[in-house]
Amino acid sequence: MVYGTLTVSLALVYIGLIIGLQYLLGGILNQNNDVTIVGSTLAIAALFHPLRKRIQRIIDHCFYRHKYDAAKTLATFSATQRNEVDLSQLSEQLVTVVEETMQPTHISLRVRETGQEGKPKANM
Numbered sequence: 001m002v003y004g005t006l007t008v009s010l011a012l013v014y015i016g017l018i019i020g021l022q023y024l025l026g027g028i029l030n031q032n033n034d035v036t037i038v039g040s041t042l043a044i045a046a047l048f049h050p051l052r053k054r055i056q057r058i059i060d061h062c063f064y065r066h067k068y069d070a071a072k073t074l075a076t077f078s079a080t081q082r083n084e085v086d087l088s089q090l091s092e093q094l095v096t097v098v099e100e101t102m103q104p105t106h107i108s109l110r111v112r113e114t115g116q117e118g119k120p121k122a123n124m
Contacts, residue, residue: 002056009051014044073101087111 021036077097084090095107 002052002059005055005059006048006052009055010044010048013047014040017043073097 017040018033018036021039022033025036077093080093081090084093091109091111095109098104098107
């Protein structure tokens with residue numbers, strides 16, 4: 001999908017550049033298409049990588065929702081976790097991070113209760 005869109009886009013730009021440069025440089029070059037072809041080819045070579053990245057980003061956003069960088073998401077959440085002492089706020093932030101990055105259909109969070117000493121109670 002990406003390369004098909006990229007190929008069509010670059011072909012249209014290439015044809016447009018050739019026609020446009022021939023029109024602009026027609027009086028100067030007198031029927032010599034070599035300069036317009038070389039200029040158009042160099043422009044297409046320069047446009048290939050940025051245009052491919054942009055098309056990839058658009059397709060990922062439309063079809064794959066949000067691609068995420070797991071390391072960046074984990075680092076951001078870890079920084080929040082260090083500063084957060086309220087369990088309900090931390091739970092909400094955890095659910096938000098999971099929803100934004102993975103976008104599951106259902107999320108549930110299970111928190112174990114702690115005893116008076118701050119240690120988890122034994123489930124019997």
